[in-house]
Amino acid sequence: EAGVAQSPRYKIIEKRQSVAFWCNPISGHATLYWYQQILGQGPKLLIQFQNNGVVDDSQLPKDRFSAERLKGVDSTLKIQPAKLEDSAVYLCASSPSSYYEQYFGPGTRLTVT
Amino acid sequence: AQKVTQAQTEISVVEKEDVTLDCVYETRDTTYYLFWYKQPPSGELVFLIRRNSFDEQNEISGRYSWNFQKSTSSFNFTITASQVVDSAVYFCALRPTIQGAQKLVFGQGTRLTINP
Numbered sequence: 001e002a003g004v005a006q007s008p009r010y011k012i013i014e015k016r017q018s019v020a021f022w023c024n025p026i027s028g029h030a031t032l033y034w035y036q037q038i039l040g041q042g043p044k045l046l047i048q049f050q051n052n053g054v055v056d057d058s059q060l061p062k063d064r065f066s067a068e069r070l071k072g073v074d075s076t077l078k079i080q081p082a083k084l085e086d087s088a089v090y091l092c093a094s095s096p097s098s099y100y101e102q103y104f105g106p107g108t109r110l111t112v113t
Numbered sequence: 114a115q116k117v118t119q120a121q122t123e124i125s126v127v128e129k130e131d132v133t134l135d136c137v138y139e140t141r142d143t144t145y146y147l148f149w150y151k152q153p154p155s156g157e158l159v160f161l162i163r164r165n166s167f168d169e170q171n172e173i174s175g176r177y178s179w180n181f182q183k184s185t186s187s188f189n190f191t192i193t194a195s196q197v198v199d200s201a202v203y204f205c206a207l208r209p210t211i212q213g214a215q216k217l218v219f220g221q222g223t224r225l226t227i228n229p
Contacts, residue, residue: 003157033217042117042204042219043158056216089156099210101148102217104158 002026004105006092012111018080021108025073025094031055032069033102034077035091043091049075050097082112115140117207119220126195127228134190134223136205142166147181147188148206148217158204164188166210195227 005024013019025032030051035043046065047057051072060067064083069075079086089109093102116139126132138147149161162172164181172179176193192199205220 040221042206042222043217044219045216048216091158093158101160101163103160104150106155106157109156 004092004094004103006090006105006108008108009106010109010111012113013082015084015112016081018078019082019110020076020078021090021092021110023075023077023092023105025075025092026103029094029096029103030072031095031097031102032075033093033095034067034075035093037089037091037107039088046077046090079110082110084112086110087112115142115207115209115216115218117205117218117220119203119205119223121223122221123224123226125226125228128197129194131191131193132195132225132227134192134203134205134225136188136190136220138186138188138205138207140186140207140209142209144210146208146210148208149179149188149190150204150206150219152202152204152222154201161190192225195225197227197229200225200227 007022032049034046036046037043046060047067048055049069052069065079067077089107091107092105095102118137145166147164150158152158169181178191180189202222202224204222206217208217
């Protein structure tokens with residue numbers, strides 16, 4: 001079974017630029033999560049989707065971050081404009097439903113200069 | 114409020130030693146799940162175990178074992194006869210079982226280095 005796929009793996013941008021990350025969850029997984037992991041810290045949930053609906057986006061900085069999951073499969077996370085403090089690894093995870101353990105992708109390492 | 118504390122930031126041991134990673138959690142929920150994940154240098158979080166708050170039995174899986182003590186709000190992880198491949202950052206996480214949002218709350222992680 002293929003795991004969670006993410007791209008790109010690495011991205012370097014200048015502050016005030018925009019960037020987008022893509023995630024393809026495990027086939028059949030209804031729940032999709034985006035986490036932000038700052039160096040030396042544990043992952044922090046940004047947004048959770050159940051199919052194509054948002055369940056929790058309470059920690060998403062909505063003035064600059066946006067995410068969508070069209071058709072309830074792939075998802076895109078966008079940052080516009082980026083700030084230096086957005087430098088982190090962005091992890092995507094999926095699970096069959098919100099009651100099960102989450103399976104994580106390899107992450108996208110973002111560096112904002 | 115939900116909180117997970119992993120007081121050990123870094124641990125370094127020699128191969129074949131046993132090592133225990135501590136995890137203490139705080140929650141007001143009566144039912145919840147606890148997890149351990151491993152994050153090797155490749156960056157991908159690997160699921161290790163899930164434990165329901167009603168199940169306090171210790172679990173062993175090969176060289177890995179977990180000690181869940183609800184009375185002290187701890188969920189410690191022990192690696193027996195450690196190997197170099199065990200080197201990684203290990204995260205303990207907490208999740209309530211209420212319907213709806215199922216947010217995982219992670220600890221800060223413990224960086225484990227196994228030296229040959």
